[in-house]
Amino acid sequence: MLADLRSEIESGTVPVGSRLPSESALAARYGVSRSVVREALRSCAALGLTETHTGKGTFVVSGRVSGDLVLGRYSARDLTEARPHIEIPAAGLAAVRRSEEDLATLRGIVADMALEDDPAAWVALDATFHCHIARTSGNKVFESVVTDLREALAHQSETLNLIADRQHASDLEHQKILAAIEAGSAELASAAMAEHLEAVGRALGSLGSSPPEG
Amino acid sequence: MLADLRSEIESGTVPVGSRLPSESALAARYGVSRSVVREALRSCAALGLTETHTGKGTFVVSGRVSGDLVLGRYSARDLTEARPHIEIPAAGLAAVRRSEEDLATLRGIVADMALEDDPAAWVALDATFHCHIARTSGNKVFESVVTDLREALAHQSETLNLIADRQHASDLEHQKILAAIEAGSAELASAAMAEHLEAVGRALGSLGSSPPEG
DNA sequence: GGTGTCGTGCTGTCTGACAGGTTCACGCGA
DNA sequence: TCGCGTGAACCTGTCAGACAGCACGACACC
Known part of the structure; x- marks a missing residue:
């Protein structure tokens, strides 16, 4: 049962x-x-x-089993530091392995984000976008880790607020990432994702080594 | 309770x-x-x-909570593909953040491995070595992911056999990694780890996209 | 020595009961 | 009419006792 x-x-x-x-x-x-x-x-x-x-x-409270990334407590620094190393190669692989269905899904997410006014809803879409790229990479390890990272991030409202603050900038960067994946260029996709995460990292920089809020 | x-x-x-x-x-x-x-x-x-x-x-049956990386089933390809992206930066951070205690532990592991004859025991030490480098990185995300990857790998006896086959080569590479971490050079440590994983990846290359054994 | 049987200990499940927390509706008083 | 307090209903948390089925070891018997 x-x-x-x-x-x-x-x-x-x-x-x-x-x-x-x-x-x-x-x-x-x-x-x-x-x-x-x-x-x-x-x-x-x-x-x-x-x-x-x-x-x-x-x-x-969740539709999927949480990995220990979520169960444990991770500092914002740990999460920000680790993300690029996983999401950048994931974006590169996604550009090579994407299916038409993946592209359609990603296009839909990006379109929805551009129209979204509610910051909380936008952040949720942002998470969906990044998770779907990881899934598109075809590597289940990347998919799991990104999903876990994102779920862990969801427990840090301070970080989420900062992410939401640069909504319009992120929208543009997302479109660039999507375009690179559509073009099938691993190099461009990795670069676009790197640029995006770097910008996000800078915005989150003010967090420094502040502890997570649990 | x-x-x-x-x-x-x-x-x-x-x-x-x-x-x-x-x-x-x-x-x-x-x-x-x-x-x-x-x-x-x-x-x-x-x-x-x-x-x-x-x-x-x-x-x-286990001394730690298994992440979903272990619960899920991952192909050897997924694991091999993901490892470098996490372990290489982890090695780099470890070189910068290592404590004397970390160094002592790593030296002990490497010394033990050189003396170990039993392949199974050697593979276990190999796992300990890589996990401890991730721990030394000071980033709990890396620590969790590497530990999970390694645990997932432990369920693939075919892969483990291939890892054990290049015991002596790995010993040398481990020593090089350790030396770079001792020297405190993130660049050298990353390079040494990259070299090691690349060599392991080549050895595992014959696996191709064979499914995990469960 | 080999084998079958019995007893013991353990988990799996069920029943019935009571304490404490939560919510909501009803009724009383202002 | 509005506000508030009270109490019932429902829920989880925990307890005690009981029985069935499985595993294993000891013991007697062949």
């Missing part, structure tokens, strides 16, 4: 943020006792999929 | 491979009921720290 519950969450059948049925209800649905349900929920919680609050219920 | 149990496992107080006390015993030790113990053990199992077998007990 753990597998069933987990697949329901990971497949998105149960949307992120929603409340799961109560333990008793789940027990009745699956025909098991509450103990079994509780242990399954504990597993999901350990994997970072759910959180349960006394008296309120258990809530889906 | 989960935190207590988990820290006991992660700190190595309970060695990997050993059997934990029975659920009843743990319940008595912590002064809680068996339900609580079972849920804590479920969490540990979900994190990949323990495995429990009906009728036998629960056993410690």
Whole structure:
């Protein structure tokens, strides 16, 4: 039943943020006792999929298993320092390995970002853009690491604010990255991503070695 | 009590491979009921720290939480392709940020490797060496990713065999890396690591895009 | 010596119960 | 009518006790 519950969450059948049925209800649905349900929920919680609050219920907090990058606490410096080394080669590979479907998705994201006014929504799209490039690289290691990095970053509101501040500049840089990937040039794509991350890094520079906020 | 149990496992107080006390015993030790113990053990199992077998007990299978890099399945190509992008900059940072203690540890590992005859033991030391360089980089992202990559690699016996085949060549390259880190030169350390990984990559080249063995 | 059986210990699951936190609606008073 | 307090309903957290199934070792028997 753990597998069933987990697949329901990971497949998105149960949307992120929603409340799961109560333990008793789940027990009745699956025909098991509450103990079994509780242990399954504990597993999901350990994997970072759910959180349960006394008296309120258990809530889906993520659609995917969090890597230890997220579980651990990373300083903004660590994240900023590591990103280029992974995202730049990922962009290069993406330019070589992209499919038409990938290109369509990336174009859609970039178009949406240009129209987005809400900073929080824009930052979310920004994360989607970078994650999809990593996925387009065809290397699952890059995909996992970038997704984890981005998720870890999502816990640092200070950093997110600074990212949102340069929305228009980033939009232009994203378009440049996309164009390079469309052109199929690993060199240009890497360079464009490097330029983008460098600019972001400068904007985040004021953070210095400040600790994460948890 | 989960935190207590988990820290006991992660700190190595309970060695990997050993059997934990029975659920009843743990319940008595912590002064809680068996339900609580079972849920804590479920969490540990979900994190990949323990495995429990009906009728036998629960056993410690890992001293650290496995990232999703390990949980997922990665091809040898993905791993080989991603390693340089993370380990080379990590080596560079390690050269700049290493402490005397780090140097002593690394020297010890390299010395042990030179004397090691058993291929399996040597490969384990090799993993320790690379992981400790990542740790020495002072960047927890690099540390996590390298450790995860190495753990993922540990599931691919074919790759491990090829790594073990060039034991003597690797020993020399490791010494060169260590010397560069001792000298405090990020440039030399990166170059030495690049050279090493390139050589390993060539040796693994025959793998091509063969799937992981699971 | 080899083999089969029994007892012990452990996990897996169920039942029923109670304490404490959370939320919401109802009713009372201003 | 509006504001507020109270209480019921629901939820999770934890406990105690019980039984079935599996694994393993000891012991008796052949």
